[in-house]
Amino acid sequence: MQQQKLKFLLKFSLVLVRIYCWFRQKKNLERLLAAFLLVPAILLLIPSYTFKLTLLQSFLFQAMLVYGALSVFWIVKHHYRLAGVNFVIYFLLLVKISGPISKTYRIDQGEESLKVLQFNVLSINDKYDETINSVLNLDPDFVSFQEVSHQWAESLVGGLSADYPFYKVVEHENQGQGIAVFSKYPFQEVEEVHLDETANITGKILVGNEAVNFLALHTKSPTTRSKWNNRNQHLKWAEEYVNNQPGEFLVLGDFNTVPWDNRMLHFQSSTKLTDSRKKLTPTYPTWNPFIAQIPIDYILHSKGIGCDSLDAVRITSDHKAIMGSFLVAGK
Known part of the structure; x- marks a missing residue:
């Protein structure tokens, strides 16, 4: 019996020594670290069909910067295998991020210019x-606001109606879901649409002789699984609405999702709308530095509308405003 125990202890000790020796080898330690770094990378790169994955992948830009910094760090330390693994992950994240925001359209034949501003004012903001x-x-010529409380509604109408005589303000019992649009150009067929405790404004802007469709919206922030499902259903409704309307389109608002989210990619591909971004242009939250912000506000346009530029502007809210310059045929 004692001999069996002794044999077992000797074998176990030998296994521990082998494990120790394995870890002492530089190449093996690098392999282990490389495998460890691949686990979060896989979660970041696979399609985001679940609630938790969607939230995680909202921060792809930040993850990309981390992997890029690690690549440089391992090169400095002469761990080239680890540097290579990190660089490949960095590159794949870069492709996933830049893919949906690198396509732009421009129509040189546009005769009418249209400046559009999109801004979530933050309902508790008192500036x-x-x-x-x-x-x-x-x-701007046309403005869309979200989180329009009763106080914001009164202030916006009082302060903007002289310069923007065409407007529609929709207040909501949840002040974070109020919404408004203001325009220098005449409106046609403007309606408010209430959907699952969210407000939307639809209609047309008469630019020259062309009536351009618009949809202003604010989806629920997906902080819970229920709100995530609500946001996804909202995008499905918006997709059906856009596809059932003839003519050129502007869809703008706080979408509460990033450009590389699968639902956003599907929305754009099914409606054939283009994000006005020519670069990342993060908009939220403004209290974070640029590298810790994410792009969740949009001005999307159809192919018959040309986008000349899009910029983010910090005003007073937890969101940056975005303003784009567009070219419309006007006939």
Whole structure:
């Protein structure tokens, strides 16, 4: 009996020694670290069909920067195998991020210019006058606002209606779901649509002799699985609405999702709408530095509308505003 115990202890000790020796070898340690780094990379790169994966993959840009920094770190340390693994992951994340925001359209035959501003004002933000003055200084032709509380509704109408005589304001019992649009150009067929506790505004802007469709929306922030499902259903409704309307289209608002999310990719491909971004242009949250922000606000346009530029502008909210310059045929 004692001999069996002794044999077992000797074998176990030998296994421990082998494991120790394996870890002492530089190549084996590098292999283990490389395998460890692949696990989060796989979760970041696979399609985001689940609630938790969608939230995780919202931060692909930040993950890409981490893997890029690790590549440089391992090169400095002369661990070239680890540097190679990290660089491949960095490159794949870069492709996934840049793919949906690298396509742009321009129509040189456009005769009418249209400047569009999209801004989530934040319902508890009380910098009404500063916001209105910023909008007037930016001088857009058409503006979409989200999180329009009762106080914001009164302030926006009082401060903008003289310069923007065509407007529609929809208040909501949940002040974070109020929405408004203001325009220098006449409206046609403007309607408010309430969908699962969210407000939407649809209609047409008469630019020259062309009536351009618009849809202004604000999806629920997917902080819970229920709100995530609600946001996905909202996007499905918006997809059906756009596909059932003839003519050129602008869809704008706070979508509460990133450009590389599968639902957003599907929405754009099914509606044939293009993101106005020519670069990342993150918009939220403004209290974070640029590298810790994500792009969740959009101005999407159909192919018959040309996008000349799109920029993010910090005004007063937890969201940056985005303003694009567009070319419309106008006939």
